[in-house]
Amino acid sequence: MKLAITARVGAVLLMFCCLQSALPVAAQTTEQSATIKEIRGRIVNKENQPLVGVSIVVKGTDQGTVTDQDGRFILRAAANALLEISNMGFANQELQVAGVTGAITITLTESDATLDGVVVIGYGSIKKKDVTGAIASIDGKSLQKAMTSDISQALNGRVAGVNAIKSSNRPGAGFNIEIRGVNSFNFSNEPLYVINGVPSTTGMRHLNSADIESIEILKDASSSAIYGSRGANGVVIITTKGAGRRDGFEINYNGFAGLKAAARIPDMIGSKGNGLEYVDYRVALWTNKYGPSSLSRPDFLTPEEKERVRFGEYYDWSREVLKTGMINNHNISASGGSAKTSYTFGLGYLGEDGIVGREKFDRLTANLGLEQRFNSSIKMGFNTYASKVKIDEGSSEALINAYFIPPIVSPYDKDGNLLFRAQPTSSKVNPLMDMQNDIRQRDETYLNVMGYLEVTPIKDISFKTQVAMQYDAYTYGTFKGTMTQAKAGVNPAEAYKGTGSNMNWVWDNILTVRKQLGEDHKFHFIGLFSIQKDQHEAAGMRGDGLPYNSDWHAIQTADQITDVTSNYWESSLVSFMGRLNYTFKDKYLLTVTNRYDGSSRLAPGNRWGMMPSAALGWHLSRENFLQQADWLNDLKLRVSYGLTGNNNVRHDVTQTRLAMSRYNFGNLGINGFGLGGEIGNPNLKWEMTSEWNAGLDFSLMKNRISGTVDVYKRITRDLIFERRVANVNGYSSYLENIGSTSNQGVELGLNTINIASKNFTWRTNLTFSRNRNKIVDLYGDKASDVANRWFIGQPIRVIYDYQFEGIWQENEKDLAAVLGKAPGHIKIQDVNNDGNFDERDMKVLGSPNPDWTGGMTNTITYKNFDFSVFVYVRKGGLYNDQFTYMFTAWDNEHWNKLDVNYWTPENGSNEYPGIGAVSLHTQVLGHVSGNFVKIQNINLGYTFNQSAISRLKAKQLRVYTTVQNPFTITKYKGFDPESIGENPYSNLSVMPIMYTLGVNLTL
Amino acid sequence: MEKWKRPRYFLALILLILAGVGTGCVKSFDKTRPLVLTCTEEKLASIQTILDTARVGTEDYTYPQASYDQLAAAFEEVKTGISYARAGKYVLQYEVDNICVKADQAMTQFLQSFNFTLPAGSAGELQVFGLNQQGSIDFGDELAYSNSNTYTIELWAKYDENFLDFEMATLVGTTSEGPESAWPNAKFEGWNIHFQRSGNLRASMGCGPGVLEQARAYPQNFGEWNHIALVWDINAAIAPGDDRPYHMKLYVNGELYWQKNNDIILGGSPAPMLPSSRRKMRAFIDPYHPSRCMTGYMKKFRMWNEAKTPEQLKSLMTTEVNGTEAKLQCAWDFTEVPQDPAVNPDKTGRYNARIIGSHKWMPAK
Structure with a gap:
C-alpha cells in the first residue's frame, strides 16, 4: 500500500516537475519582449478605500492579477491590450493599456448587485441580483476544469443540493441525479433536463463540457414551477455555446491526453504475491468449516496448485485483469461575428479507455450556431448540437471472477495458452478469456436543433417563437460467446440487439415585456404558450445458439430467436405560463409564476393542472439601517413558495393493458389476450409537490466573503402509488394517488478570497448540502408497510435489517450457546430481548442517503501559475454493498476473500466473523458506511504572457496538468465509495486515477 | 534564473503536502516455512x-x-x-x-473394531459409526416421511465427544432439493434434525424458496441419552401471551429447547414444507448431502402425523408404542439385536429400516 501511494505521489511530482521545468524558458522569453508595458495602480471605492482582491484581466485571456491588501496591483500586458477590472458588488470597468501613463488610481463604483452576472431561469434570463429563487449555476470553465467525461459528475460537491449517483466507474456508465432528495416511490426522481430549450430525459452523457456555456439548476419550486408539471424533481438547464459574438474572429483549441490506471484495488487474501497467506486461509476455512479430515480431500488443493505453492508461483488476479488506459480529448471551436451576424462552430472528440478488458467510451460532438440580426427589431438564428457516443461496456463478470479466483490458480496452461477453466474445482471461468468473448456495446446518436425568430416591435416588448427538436437513438448489442462465464464453455453463443429512439418536438412562443415606471418600478413579464410532442419506439430480439461469432449482426442464424419485442408510444403536453418579476426601488423583489399544463398521460378530466408559485426578495443591505455597515457589501433575503408536478409517470398509467399469453391448441400456438397483473386507474391526477424555500445571499468584508444559504421544505402529495391487492379479481395491483413524502434541508455556498497580494492569490469555494427525506404517509392511515420496507417518518430507501453488534468472543461462549451462537459468529442485537432472532429484531439501520455532502475548491495563483485542488466529502449514509458482502461473508471453499480482520480466538476481532464459522446473519456485513473524503482533482496550469505567444499570433496559451482521484480516504473495502452498491455481476468497476497533460490555445 | 526558485519552492511545498496525505503499511510475505514433524x-x-x-x-x-x-x-x-x-x-x-x-x-x-457379538434377539444398544459415511440407518424411500405439514418427530439418541468432523452432521432427516436446485430457483424440501460443527442442535424445514431454521447449542451430556422431539404445525395458532404462532418447535428431554415462527411467506401465508422429491429418510447421514454424517447411538424413533403438545411429549418419553396408535406414521425400537441388520420392520408393519455399514451392538447400559 505504501509503495503504491509513494508511486502515486511520485507520479504526481514527476508530471508537475516536467511541466515546471519547461516553463522557465518560456518565461524568460516573455522578459525579452519589447511591446510589453508594465501597469501599476491602485483600486479604490468611492470613499477612496482600497479594494482587495479586485480582478484585473487582460481581455480575451486568462492573464491577470488581483489587488493586494492596499488595493495595489502590477500587471504586464501588451501595449494594445484592454484590461477588464471586476469585483463583486462593483460595476465592471475596462481600461486601454495604451492610454496609461505612470501609476494610476481607479475608482470602482458600487453596482446594484453582488454579481452582475446573468442567470438563465427558463424561457429567458435575469440578472443575478434579481433572482428570488434557489438557482445554482456552474459555468463551462469550471466544468472543463473538472475533466469528467460525464458532466453530471462535475456537479457533485460543486453545486449544493445536487447528488449525482454514479452507477459504475466503467467508461460511459450513467449517473442518476437527485436534486434535494427523492419524492416519488414508483417513478423516476430524475430532474428535467432542458438542453437549449428542449426538455429531455436523456441525461448529460452525450454533452461535451467544452461546448457548455453554463448549467443552471433550478432547485426550489418557485424556480422550477416555470416548468410546471415536470419541475417537481428540479430542472437542469443546459445552454451550449451559441452564436453571440459581435466582432472579430477567434479559434480555440483545448485538448488533453493522459493515462488511466486503477486508483484503489481492494486487497484480497494472498494478493501481491503473498500466496502462502491464501493457503493459510484455505486451511483455516476447511478445517473450521468441514473439519481437519477434509484437508485430505483431493479438491482441497489440486496437484497443480500444490506445485505452484512449492515453487512460489502466485497470481494476483485482481491485478492480472487490469491495464493502463489512455484518454484523449480534443476540442476545437471557432466563433466570430459582425454587427449583423454571429456564428460559432465546434468539434470535439473524447476517447477514454477503461482499465479492464474492452471497456471504452468514444464521443464525437459538433455544434453549430448562427444568429442574424436583420435590424434592431428582428433577429433569427439556430443552434444545433450533435453527438455520437459509442460505449463498450466490457465483460459483465470478468472483474468479479478475478476476485473469486485465488492466487494459487494460473491463467495459463503449461504451454502458456490461456485456460478457460483455470480452476477446475470452481465454477468461475478465467476472466482473461471471458473478457474476450463477452461483448456489450451501446451506440447512441443525439441531435438537438433549435431555431428561433425574435421580434421587438416596440421598445420593451419582444416576441420570440422557437421550434426545437431533440432526437436520440440507440442500438444496444450484446454477444456472449461459448467461452464466457454465462455460457460456461459448453452452451452455444447468444446475442441480443435492441434499438430505440426518442423524438421530442417543442414549439415555444414567448412574449417578453420589460418596463420601468419612474425610478422605482421595474417589471419583467414573460408569457408562454408551448406545445410539445414526444414519440418513443423500441425493438429488440435475442438469438440463442449462434453458429459463428457474428456479434449481434446475424441473429437470424440462431437456433432459437426469443424476446422479440417492439413498441411505440407518444405523449403530448400543452402549456400556458406567465411569470412576472417586479422590483421596487431595487430593494424589494416579487416573482409570481403560474403554469397551466395539460398532459395526454392522464385521463380526460384530470389532464390539466395549475402550478402557481410566488417569491419575495429583499435587499436588506440597501436599507438605511444597514447603510453604515461597511463590512457588509450585500445582503439579500429570499422567500418562496410554489407548486410543481411530476410528469415522470408512465404514459399509460391510466389505462389497463392487455397481457399476451401463448396457448397451444394441438400443434398450433395461439396468442391470447387477457387482463394483466396491473389495472389502470383513469382517476389518477398529478403528483404534486409544494415547497417553501428561504435563502440569504450575502457578501462581506469588501467582498472577500460571499455566499448563499438556503433552507427548504418540500412535500409531495398524491403520490402515484402501486397498491397491491389480493389476486382474486385477475389483477394484483393498481395505481392510486395516495401517499406523501417530504424533503427538508439546508444548502450553503461560500466563496472566500483568503489571500490577495501582488503575485499570490488564494481563493476557496465551498459547498455544503444536507437533506432529510421522509415518508409522511403511505395508504392514508399513517401506517408503515414493512413488507416493502417503507416506514412512516423514515426515508423512502432504508436498510431494514439486524443491528450488527460485533462478534461473539470466547469469554461469551456460554451466553452465545444459549442463543444458538458460538465464538466467531456474528452478534446481532436482540431488540425485543426474547432470546430469538427473527424479523422482530430488525429495525431501520440507516438510509443510503448521505447526512451531508460538501465540496471545496482551493485555487492558488502565483504569477502565471494557477493551482487548484478539489475535495469532495460525503458524510453518513448506510449502503448495502454486494461486493463487500460477497467477499467478507461467503465461505466458498475454493474462492478468495477480502483481506480484512477476521475473528480468531487469539485476535478477538469484533469486525468480521471467524473464517469458516458458518455464522448466520452474514448479510449485515454488506452494510457499509458511505463516508469518504476524495481529493478528486488537482490541477496545475501555466498561462503564458502575451509577449511570449505573440509570435504565434495567439491570444492565449495555457498548459496544464491534472490528476484525477489521486487520494481517497475511506473505510470502504471495495473500489470506489462513490459507487457503493454496484451490481457485481454486470457493473463492477475500478475507480481510475488519471494523469493528463493539456493545452488551451486561443488564436 | 534566481527568481524561478520561488515557484519551485512553492510547488515543492504543495507536493510535500500531497505526499503527506498518503498512509499505508508494508506487508512482509512468507516465502518458505519449515515443517514441524x-x-x-x-x-x-x-x-x-x-x-x-x-x-x-x-x-x-x-x-x-x-x-x-x-x-x-x-x-x-x-x-x-x-x-x-x-x-x-x-x-x-x-x-x-x-x-x-x-x-x-x-x-x-x-x-x-474389536470383536463383540451379541446374539440376535438379545437386548442391546446400537452405535452407528457414521463418520466418513461408514455407517447409517436407511429408513427407506417413502413419500409419507415428509408428506404432512403437521407432524412430530420423536427419538432417543446419544453421542460421544468428537461425534462429527464436518460442517454439519445429520441426526435424522428427509432433506432434499427439487430438480431446479440452482439458485435463485432453489426449491428446498423436507425436514432435518442436525448438529453443527459450531456447536448447535438445529432443525430445518424446506419451504420451497427458503429454509426455515432455528438452532441452539447442543446438549453437552456426552454418552447420555437425550429425548429429542421436533414438532411442525403449519396451522399453529398464537398461544396465550405470544404475538405470533410458532410453527416449528424443538424439545429436548421434554422441555422446549427453541421455537420458530414461519416467516417464509408465500401468497401472504406461511409457506408449507414441501415433501421431499427424493423421499429418502436417513439417520447419521444426510440424505441429500452425504458428507454431513456423524457417529452416534439411536434407541427409538417415531413419527406422528400430528403436532404433539409438551404434555404429550413428556408422557411419550416414558411410554412404549405398539404401532396401532392413532396418527402414528412409523416407529422403531433399536433395542434388540436383529437377525439381519437389513431387516428392521417398524412397529406399524408398513416400513423397514436397514442398518448400513459400520455399526455395533453392545449390551444395553
Whole structure:
C-alpha cells in the first residue's frame, strides 16, 4: 500500500516537475519582449478605500492579477491590450493599456448587485441580483476544469443540493441525479433536463463540457414551477455555446491526453504475491468449516496448485485483469461575428479507455450556431448540437471472477495458452478469456436543433417563437460467446440487439415585456404558450445458439430467436405560463409564476393542472439601517413558495393493458389476450409537490466573503402509488394517488478570497448540502408497510435489517450457546430481548442517503501559475454493498476473500466473523458506511504572457496538468465509495486515477 | 534564473503536502516455512504401541486380523509421510497434519473394531459409526416421511465427544432439493434434525424458496441419552401471551429447547414444507448431502402425523408404542439385536429400516 501511494505521489511530482521545468524558458522569453508595458495602480471605492482582491484581466485571456491588501496591483500586458477590472458588488470597468501613463488610481463604483452576472431561469434570463429563487449555476470553465467525461459528475460537491449517483466507474456508465432528495416511490426522481430549450430525459452523457456555456439548476419550486408539471424533481438547464459574438474572429483549441490506471484495488487474501497467506486461509476455512479430515480431500488443493505453492508461483488476479488506459480529448471551436451576424462552430472528440478488458467510451460532438440580426427589431438564428457516443461496456463478470479466483490458480496452461477453466474445482471461468468473448456495446446518436425568430416591435416588448427538436437513438448489442462465464464453455453463443429512439418536438412562443415606471418600478413579464410532442419506439430480439461469432449482426442464424419485442408510444403536453418579476426601488423583489399544463398521460378530466408559485426578495443591505455597515457589501433575503408536478409517470398509467399469453391448441400456438397483473386507474391526477424555500445571499468584508444559504421544505402529495391487492379479481395491483413524502434541508455556498497580494492569490469555494427525506404517509392511515420496507417518518430507501453488534468472543461462549451462537459468529442485537432472532429484531439501520455532502475548491495563483485542488466529502449514509458482502461473508471453499480482520480466538476481532464459522446473519456485513473524503482533482496550469505567444499570433496559451482521484480516504473495502452498491455481476468497476497533460490555445 | 526558485519552492511545498496525505503499511510475505514433524512422530509411536499390544483373534474383545492389517498399513503411511516431508515433497504443514489426522482415524477405527457379538434377539444398544459415511440407518424411500405439514418427530439418541468432523452432521432427516436446485430457483424440501460443527442442535424445514431454521447449542451430556422431539404445525395458532404462532418447535428431554415462527411467506401465508422429491429418510447421514454424517447411538424413533403438545411429549418419553396408535406414521425400537441388520420392520408393519455399514451392538447400559 505504501509503495503504491509513494508511486502515486511520485507520479504526481514527476508530471508537475516536467511541466515546471519547461516553463522557465518560456518565461524568460516573455522578459525579452519589447511591446510589453508594465501597469501599476491602485483600486479604490468611492470613499477612496482600497479594494482587495479586485480582478484585473487582460481581455480575451486568462492573464491577470488581483489587488493586494492596499488595493495595489502590477500587471504586464501588451501595449494594445484592454484590461477588464471586476469585483463583486462593483460595476465592471475596462481600461486601454495604451492610454496609461505612470501609476494610476481607479475608482470602482458600487453596482446594484453582488454579481452582475446573468442567470438563465427558463424561457429567458435575469440578472443575478434579481433572482428570488434557489438557482445554482456552474459555468463551462469550471466544468472543463473538472475533466469528467460525464458532466453530471462535475456537479457533485460543486453545486449544493445536487447528488449525482454514479452507477459504475466503467467508461460511459450513467449517473442518476437527485436534486434535494427523492419524492416519488414508483417513478423516476430524475430532474428535467432542458438542453437549449428542449426538455429531455436523456441525461448529460452525450454533452461535451467544452461546448457548455453554463448549467443552471433550478432547485426550489418557485424556480422550477416555470416548468410546471415536470419541475417537481428540479430542472437542469443546459445552454451550449451559441452564436453571440459581435466582432472579430477567434479559434480555440483545448485538448488533453493522459493515462488511466486503477486508483484503489481492494486487497484480497494472498494478493501481491503473498500466496502462502491464501493457503493459510484455505486451511483455516476447511478445517473450521468441514473439519481437519477434509484437508485430505483431493479438491482441497489440486496437484497443480500444490506445485505452484512449492515453487512460489502466485497470481494476483485482481491485478492480472487490469491495464493502463489512455484518454484523449480534443476540442476545437471557432466563433466570430459582425454587427449583423454571429456564428460559432465546434468539434470535439473524447476517447477514454477503461482499465479492464474492452471497456471504452468514444464521443464525437459538433455544434453549430448562427444568429442574424436583420435590424434592431428582428433577429433569427439556430443552434444545433450533435453527438455520437459509442460505449463498450466490457465483460459483465470478468472483474468479479478475478476476485473469486485465488492466487494459487494460473491463467495459463503449461504451454502458456490461456485456460478457460483455470480452476477446475470452481465454477468461475478465467476472466482473461471471458473478457474476450463477452461483448456489450451501446451506440447512441443525439441531435438537438433549435431555431428561433425574435421580434421587438416596440421598445420593451419582444416576441420570440422557437421550434426545437431533440432526437436520440440507440442500438444496444450484446454477444456472449461459448467461452464466457454465462455460457460456461459448453452452451452455444447468444446475442441480443435492441434499438430505440426518442423524438421530442417543442414549439415555444414567448412574449417578453420589460418596463420601468419612474425610478422605482421595474417589471419583467414573460408569457408562454408551448406545445410539445414526444414519440418513443423500441425493438429488440435475442438469438440463442449462434453458429459463428457474428456479434449481434446475424441473429437470424440462431437456433432459437426469443424476446422479440417492439413498441411505440407518444405523449403530448400543452402549456400556458406567465411569470412576472417586479422590483421596487431595487430593494424589494416579487416573482409570481403560474403554469397551466395539460398532459395526454392522464385521463380526460384530470389532464390539466395549475402550478402557481410566488417569491419575495429583499435587499436588506440597501436599507438605511444597514447603510453604515461597511463590512457588509450585500445582503439579500429570499422567500418562496410554489407548486410543481411530476410528469415522470408512465404514459399509460391510466389505462389497463392487455397481457399476451401463448396457448397451444394441438400443434398450433395461439396468442391470447387477457387482463394483466396491473389495472389502470383513469382517476389518477398529478403528483404534486409544494415547497417553501428561504435563502440569504450575502457578501462581506469588501467582498472577500460571499455566499448563499438556503433552507427548504418540500412535500409531495398524491403520490402515484402501486397498491397491491389480493389476486382474486385477475389483477394484483393498481395505481392510486395516495401517499406523501417530504424533503427538508439546508444548502450553503461560500466563496472566500483568503489571500490577495501582488503575485499570490488564494481563493476557496465551498459547498455544503444536507437533506432529510421522509415518508409522511403511505395508504392514508399513517401506517408503515414493512413488507416493502417503507416506514412512516423514515426515508423512502432504508436498510431494514439486524443491528450488527460485533462478534461473539470466547469469554461469551456460554451466553452465545444459549442463543444458538458460538465464538466467531456474528452478534446481532436482540431488540425485543426474547432470546430469538427473527424479523422482530430488525429495525431501520440507516438510509443510503448521505447526512451531508460538501465540496471545496482551493485555487492558488502565483504569477502565471494557477493551482487548484478539489475535495469532495460525503458524510453518513448506510449502503448495502454486494461486493463487500460477497467477499467478507461467503465461505466458498475454493474462492478468495477480502483481506480484512477476521475473528480468531487469539485476535478477538469484533469486525468480521471467524473464517469458516458458518455464522448466520452474514448479510449485515454488506452494510457499509458511505463516508469518504476524495481529493478528486488537482490541477496545475501555466498561462503564458502575451509577449511570449505573440509570435504565434495567439491570444492565449495555457498548459496544464491534472490528476484525477489521486487520494481517497475511506473505510470502504471495495473500489470506489462513490459507487457503493454496484451490481457485481454486470457493473463492477475500478475507480481510475488519471494523469493528463493539456493545452488551451486561443488564436 | 534566481527568481524561478520561488515557484519551485512553492510547488515543492504543495507536493510535500500531497505526499503527506498518503498512509499505508508494508506487508512482509512468507516465502518458505519449515515443517514441524512432532505430531507424525507421536502418531507413529502411538500406532506402534497399539500394534505391539493388540490381541488379534476372533474371540470377544480381540481385534480382527483385517483391522490389524489396516492399522499396520496406516503405520507405513505415516512413515512414508515423514519421509516425504523430510525429502521436501511436502511443503505445507497441512500435508503433515493430514498424516496425523489419518493416523488418528486409523487408530479410532481399529479400536472400534474389536470383536463383540451379541446374539440376535438379545437386548442391546446400537452405535452407528457414521463418520466418513461408514455407517447409517436407511429408513427407506417413502413419500409419507415428509408428506404432512403437521407432524412430530420423536427419538432417543446419544453421542460421544468428537461425534462429527464436518460442517454439519445429520441426526435424522428427509432433506432434499427439487430438480431446479440452482439458485435463485432453489426449491428446498423436507425436514432435518442436525448438529453443527459450531456447536448447535438445529432443525430445518424446506419451504420451497427458503429454509426455515432455528438452532441452539447442543446438549453437552456426552454418552447420555437425550429425548429429542421436533414438532411442525403449519396451522399453529398464537398461544396465550405470544404475538405470533410458532410453527416449528424443538424439545429436548421434554422441555422446549427453541421455537420458530414461519416467516417464509408465500401468497401472504406461511409457506408449507414441501415433501421431499427424493423421499429418502436417513439417520447419521444426510440424505441429500452425504458428507454431513456423524457417529452416534439411536434407541427409538417415531413419527406422528400430528403436532404433539409438551404434555404429550413428556408422557411419550416414558411410554412404549405398539404401532396401532392413532396418527402414528412409523416407529422403531433399536433395542434388540436383529437377525439381519437389513431387516428392521417398524412397529406399524408398513416400513423397514436397514442398518448400513459400520455399526455395533453392545449390551444395553
